Amino acid sequence: MVKIIGVVGSPRTDGNTFYLVKNALKSAEAIGADTEIINLGSKEIEPCIACDICKATGECGIYDDMREIEEKLMESDGIIIGSPVYFGNVTSQLKMFIDRTRPLRGNFKLKDKVCGAIAVGGSRNGGQESTISAIHDFLLIHDTIVVGDGAPLAHYGGTGVGGPKGDTIKDEIGIETSKNIGKRVAELASRLK
Ligand SMILES: Cc1cc2nc3c(=O)[nH]c(=O)nc-3n(C[C@H](O)[C@H](O)[C@H](O)COP(=O)(O)O)c2cc1C
Numbered sequence: 001m002v003k004i005i006g007v008v009g010s011p012r013t014d015g016n017t018f019y020l021v022k023n024a025l026k027s028a029e030a031i032g033a034d035t036e037i038i039n040l041g042s043k044e045i046e047p048c049i050a051c052d053i054c055k056a057t058g059e060c061g062i063y064d065d066m067r068e069i070e071e072k073l074m075e076s077d078g079i080i081i082g083s084p085v086y087f088g089n090v091t092s093q094l095k096m097f098i099d100r101t102r103p104l105r106g107n108f109k110l111k112d113k114v115c116g117a118i119a120v121g122g123s124r125n126g127g128q129e130s131t132i133s134a135i136h137d138f139l140l141i142h143d144t145i146v147v148g149d150g151a152p153l154a155h156y157g158g159t160g161v162g163g164p165k166g167d168t169i170k171d172e173i174g175i176e177t178s179k180n181i182g183k184r185v186a187e188l189a190s191r192l193k
Contacts, residue, residue, distance in 0.1 A: 002077040002189040004028045004182070006037045009083035009094030013041040016120045016162040016174075021082040023175050024118060024158060024182030028078075033186040038069055040093045045069075048099035058106055066100045073101070074109050078189040079144070080181060081135050082118035082158070088127030090134050098138045110142040114189040116181035117146075118158030120168060132157035147188055149180035157181065 006025045010017040018039065025035040043065040053061035060066060073079060083090040090098070104110050117139070119131035135157070139146050148156040158181045160174025161167075168174050 002033045002186060002193055003075065004033045004035045004078040004080065004186055004189065005072055005076040006035065007079065007081045007094075007097065008037060008039045008041065009081065009091045009097065011041040011091065011093055012165060013039040015084070015165045016160060016168040017082040017084050017118070019168045020118050020120060020158055020160050020174055020178040021080060024080045024082075024116070024178040024185075027179040027182035028080075028186035031183060031186050032190070033078075036072065038072065040097055043069070045093070045096050045100060047096045048102060054103035054106065058103060060100060060103045062100070066097070069097070070101070070104060073104065076113060077193055078114040078185040079110075080116050080118065080185055081139070082120070083131055083135065085119055085121035085127040085131045088130045090131055101142070105142055108143050110144050112192065113144045114185050114192065115139045115144040115146055116148075116157060116185045118160065118178050118181060120160035120162055120174065122161070122163040124161050126161070128159040129156075132159070145188065147181070147184040149177045150184045151177070151180045
């Protein structure tokens with residue numbers, strides 16, 4: 001059985017991103033994956049301070065929730081990362097997470113994990129694509145395998161539209177593309193395993 005982790009980059013732990021990442025994980029479960037969600041909004045994560053301790057020792061010098069999260073990422077077979085669009089990019093919560101994974105990059109501890117991205121913005125064309133690109137850049141720098149949503153809709157990630165919490169419940173494209181991402185990640189991770 002493969003293990004797929006969903007990372008929610010919103011400060012709203014029960015918001016639109018959570019809902020779409022949850023949908024992605026449900027479709028991964030439907031084809032036999034074990035899943036877990038990590039809500040960055042309820043975690044203590046300090047920003048990287050460029051102390052370079054990780055370069056010398058391979059470990060981060062900061063002791064907070066990233067330690068446990070790093071372990072979970074390394075044990076997983078696939079990772080789905082979702083973010084709200086904030087000014088055309090990821091949230092600061094997700095960026096702190098991204099920068100703090102530097103110790104895992106030293107000897108490519110996330111290499112070959114199967115990964116996908118989901119972005120939710122308040123308006124259509126609100127920056128979902130640039131946000132997904134930012135997540136893809138992070139995933140490629142870790143040498144993970146990035147999948148698109150594999151559907152005729154031609155989305156290259158899960159792209160949702162919603163403002164207030166609960167909006168994405170009626171966002172058919174957001175739900176469909178997110179489910180597709182979950183399925184693709186779990187399918188390929190299973191095949192590779
Ligand atoms: C600081 C801030 C910046 C935002 N910038 C954008 C933006 O550039 N484009 C957009 O479409 N929506 C933007 N939004 C709206 C959120 O992306 C939207 O409400 C999203 O559904 C929030 O996801 P959540 O419910 O998971 O927190 C912004 C919201 C905030 C709080």
